[in-house]
Amino acid sequence: MMEIEKKQDVIILAIESSCDETAAAVVRNGREVLSNIISSQIELHKLFGGVVPEIASRKHIEKINQVIDEALSEAKMTLDDIDAIAVTYGPGLVGALLVGVAQAKALAFASGKPLVGVHHIEGHISANYIEHKDLEPPFLCLVASGGHSHLVMVKDYGHYEIIGRTRDDAAGEAFDKVARAIGLGYPGGPKIDRLSKEGNPHAIEFPRARIADAPDDFSFSGLKSAVLNYLNHCEMKGTEVNKADVAASFQEAVIDVLTTHSMEVANRYGVKKFAIAGGVASNSSLRTRMAQACQNNKIEFFYPSPVLCTDNAAMIGAAGYYDYMRGIRDGWDLNAIPNLKIGTRNEIGR
Ligand code: KG4
Ligand code: ZN
Numbered sequence: 001m002m003e004i005e006k007k008q009d010v011i012i013l014a015i016e017s018s019c020d021e022t023a024a025a026v027v028r029n030g031r032e033v034l035s036n037i038i039s040s041q042i043e044l045h046k047l048f049g050g051v052v053p054e055i056a057s058r059k060h061i062e063k064i065n066q067v068i069d070e071a072l073s074e075a076k077m078t079l080d081d082i083d084a085i086a087v088t089y090g091p092g093l094v095g096a097l098l099v100g101v102a103q104a105k106a107l108a109f110a111s112g113k114p115l116v117g118v119h120h121i122e123g124h125i126s127a128n129y130i131e132h133k134d135l136e137p138p139f140l141c142l143v144a145s146g147g148h149s150h151l152v153m154v155k156d157y158g159h160y161e162i163i164g165r166t167r168d169d170a171a172g173e174a175f176d177k178v179a180r181a182i183g184l185g186y187p188g189g190p191k192i193d194r195l196s197k198e199g200n201p202h203a204i205e206f207p208r209a210r211i212a213d214a215p216d217d218f219s220f221s222g223l224k225s226a227v228l229n230y231l232n233h234c235e236m237k238g239t240e241v242n243k244a245d246v247a248a249s250f251q252e253a254v255i256d257v258l259t260t261h262s263m264e265v266a267n268r269y270g271v272k273k274f275a276i277a278g279g280v281a282s283n284s285s286l287r288t289r290m291a292q293a294c295q296n297n298k299i300e301f302f303y304p305s306p307v308l309c310t311d312n313a314a315m316i317g318a319a320g321y322y323d324y325m326r327g328i329r330d331g332w333d334l335n336a337i338p339n340l341k342i343g344t345r346n347e348i349g350r
Helices: 002-007 042-046 053-074 094-111 120-131 171-181 188-196 221-237 243-269 284-296 314-325 344-348
Strands: 011-016 021-028 032-040 084-090 115-119 139-144 149-156 159-165 273-277 300-302
Touching (some): 011 094, 011 314, 032 314, 084 314, 115 344, 120 314, 171 221
Antiparallel strands (some): 021 032
């Protein structure tokens, strides 16, 4: 009897190390965060203007035990209380992913608990399950991060269809590159977000790209080049650059494209629910504009709080819970897959 009662709750220990955050979390039943520890390496990578993969791996190995210990103790749990260990195994930086995967394997082996490999982007999408306890598929999700700009149809837990993707730079990558060009440093997104509040979003008309034969896809490299050309032009003519106007006008162009595409797809597919996810989803103007657009189109809007938009392990615990409940288990051969495709767990059927 005691045993059955104990099994009513499923507790996941989740580990995330795909880029520059070493993170661990304890999540109950996929939706309730008992702890969410994030050790950010931003201060270190700032010195180089972006993430240095070798340094990221080294820092992960240094921090990971401490972060996991903290996650367990904040949740007032030990490994005995955990039902499964979930870990990001791709996509991401291979050396960074390997640290989390090796750690998760060691813990699973030592404790005799099941191991569940989780897709990082499926994690980002699942951050919405934590924030919105009633949200269930199907829904459309815009995933905008440093590595991805995807419009994903979430058909069911673990069933995804990519409707649109970026042809070149991801939205977050464009934010980072433009921020570097105007001397704001890394990471660019939050800095452009802040500076934009002081600028005029209509001061400069930057292009809004559309790919003729693939209207649902994104392209941000033309926009990035237009900003660089504008800056060069100003320098050659000796005119002073208003950084706040450049930031605001660039951000306006990104938001315009993301919002327009998302609403077009949502209406074409007749979706009733739309969510955003990934680091760029923490952008304050994007959140306001998407909320407005959804209201105009009579679509229910979902967005995670900023700390769940950028990389964290709670979102991996949420996605890991649904993978675990679908019976997904990994063996000791689990590897890091830097270019892992979304929804592959289903095709493999493991
Ligand atoms: O999801 P994330 O933490 O890591 C990846 O999986 O890539 O996303 C990081 C990206 C970076 O490019 C960062 O500049 C961007 O998200 N970002 C933002 C904001 N906060 C983070 N972009 C725009 N506005 C923000 N407030
Ligand atoms: Zn991410």
